[in-house]
Amino acid sequence: MDRKIRVLVGKPGLDGHDRGAKVVAAALRDAGMEVIYTGLHQTCESIVEAAIQEDVHIIGLSILSGAHMTIFPKVLSLLEKKQAKAIIVIGGGIIPREDMKKLEKKGVKKLFGPGTPTTEIVHWIRENVGARSGKTRPRKSKKTRSAKKR
Amino acid sequence: MNFLKKILKGDKLTIARVISDVENESNAKILEKIFPYTGKAYHIGITGPPGAGKSTLVNVIAKRLLEKNNKIGIIAVDPTSPFSGGALLGDRIRMTDLALNKNVFIRSMASRGSLGGLARKTIDAALVLDAAGMDYILIETIGVGQVELDIAEVCDTTVVILVPESGDSVQAMKAGLLEIADIIVVNKGDRDGVDRLLMELKFAFELREQKAGWDFPVLKTTATTEAGIDTLVFEIQNHQEYLNKSGRLEKERKAKLMRRINELVGDKIKLHLREKIIQKEELERIIDKVYERKLNPYNIADKIAKKMIKTRN
Numbered sequence A: 001m002d003r004k005i006r007v008l009v010g011k012p013g014l015d016g017h018d019r020g021a022k023v024v025a026a027a028l029r030d031a032g033m034e035v036i037y038t039g040l041h042q043t044c045e046s047i048v049e050a051a052i053q054e055d056v057h058i059i060g061l062s063i064l065s066g067a068h069m070t071i072f073p074k075v076l077s078l079l080e081k082k083q084a085k086a087i088i089v090i091g092g093g094i095i096p097r098e099d100m101k102k103l104e105k106k107g108v109k110k111l112f113g114p115g116t117p118t119t120e121i122v123h124w125i126r127e128n129v130g131a132r133s134g135k136t137r138p139r140k141s142k143k144t145r146s147a148k149k150r
Numbered sequence B: 001m002n003f004l005k006k007i008l009k010g011d012k013l014t015i016a017r018v019i020s021d022v023e024n025e026s027n028a029k030i031l032e033k034i035f036p037y038t039g040k041a042y043h044i045g046i047t048g049p050p051g052a053g054k055s056t057l058v059n060v061i062a063k064r065l066l067e068k069n070n071k072i073g074i075i076a077v078d079p080t081s082p083f084s085g086g087a088l089l090g091d092r093i094r095m096t097d098l099a100l101n102k103n104v105f106i107r108s109m110a111s112r113g114s115l116g117g118l119a120r121k122t123i124d125a126a127l128v129l130d131a132a133g134m135d136y137i138l139i140e141t142i143g144v145g146q147v148e149l150d151i152a153e154v155c156d157t158t159v160v161i162l163v164p165e166s167g168d169s170v171q172a173m174k175a176g177l178l179e180i181a182d183i184i185v186v187n188k189g190d191r192d193g194v195d196r197l198l199m200e201l202k203f204a205f206e207l208r209e210q211k212a213g214w215d216f217p218v219l220k221t222t223a224t225t226e227a228g229i230d231t232l233v234f235e236i237q238n239h240q241e242y243l244n245k246s247g248r249l250e251k252e253r254k255a256k257l258m259r260r261i262n263e264l265v266g267d268k269i270k271l272h273l274r275e276k277i278i279q280k281e282e283l284e285r286i287i288d289k290v291y292e293r294k295l296n297p298y299n300i301a302d303k304i305a306k307k308m309i310k311t312r313n
């Protein structure tokens, strides 16, 4: 059976607007993905823990509070610490261009500015998860992944 | 074999990956290797209509069981959209209290609709958690439709959650919910209409044929304030003890294993049929004739079965 793309959509930090995150979550579902929505006010630790237990391909974080320069690096380093670096981290929100560059250098794979059409996000995820471990990943490559990781 | 050791040790990364493998049916041998280490976890099914408070209750039940030093696995099943094949899995939102507890593992599963086998896959995923040393496995499903009822039935204790908004007891009976319940909970005890529903359900349960020695409790809870939760957890463990002492746990688990083996045999036969006994083109020709009423399905089934038995010898 096809490996479905699994995405965790999270809303770390203190700001209380999750409309954007919900819109993205619904769009990803409508594109056939399985979306784990963790709700508001999540800590980085609980997001990473959930991503591991849910075995997602991607973590997508929506950050409007301005705390992006602390949250993204923290999530990345927790993933590394937990040997889950294979999980792709992307994000969205109001993030100045120079910060975007810095974050992408640190390992955030992609940042979407406010107002990005959801189709663009869907497309990006399909491309990037598809290439790595995608939906139609043949059984063989799946086994090699397991073998390596275990 | 390294992965097995990691599961037995409770390594969450490995547990998560193996559950994915089970879910995707991408590694048939995995379950064979895990199986000898299972059979210890107690399965609790939590089912009921959408929005009844199942996840909120799972959260508080788990908290109580954790206080008693148990390890808890949670599987929360939400429906796959039949249109897109995608799913929005939101049960975790209600379980943030548990998010960082090292003795808890939570997994959301999409029902993946028409492809079937949901009940089986859920139980297989539970096997992984069982091997990982969980004392209790809580399985949340929406109580609509046969598949969901099947899952609930596979659990040792099935708790059915109702709320006044979901209708009266007759509707619950029609949906088959009362038949599968070992414990009935009316949640949202802070809302209007709770006591009436409670009365109706107590009455309906009196009509239900008593399974020897077990009085079906009908309880009131308010998951959001945790009112009534101690009693609920007490009754769950009471049911567990009752099943253990009466020997029914063993009996029912054996019956489930029997069903499971039958199911697997059925699968194998179907595969064998498709691959060895009868070619697709031939089958299509036969179907054409059956359609034209020149042959009949009963006779054909007989012939195929006989041919199958012959080729095995």
Ligand SMILES: Nc1nc2c(ncn2[C@@H]2O[C@H](COP(=O)(O)OP(=O)(O)OP(=O)(O)O)[C@@H](O)[C@H]2O)c(=O)[nH]1
Pocket: B049, B050, B051, B052, B053, B054, B055, B056, B057, B091, B094, B142, B187, B188, B189, B190, B191, B221, B222, B223, B224, B225
């Ligand atoms: N007033 C009141 N609200 C409750 C109670 N229990 C749960 N809720 C609320 O009901 C809503 C649904 O709760 P969930 O726990 O998500 O219900 P669920 O049955 O898991 O829902 P689905 O998984 O979507 O079917 C949430 O807003 C809860 O806060 C209760 O006892 N009283």
Ligand SMILES: [Mg+2]
Pocket: B054, B055, B056, B090, B091, B140
């Ligand atoms: Mg729920």
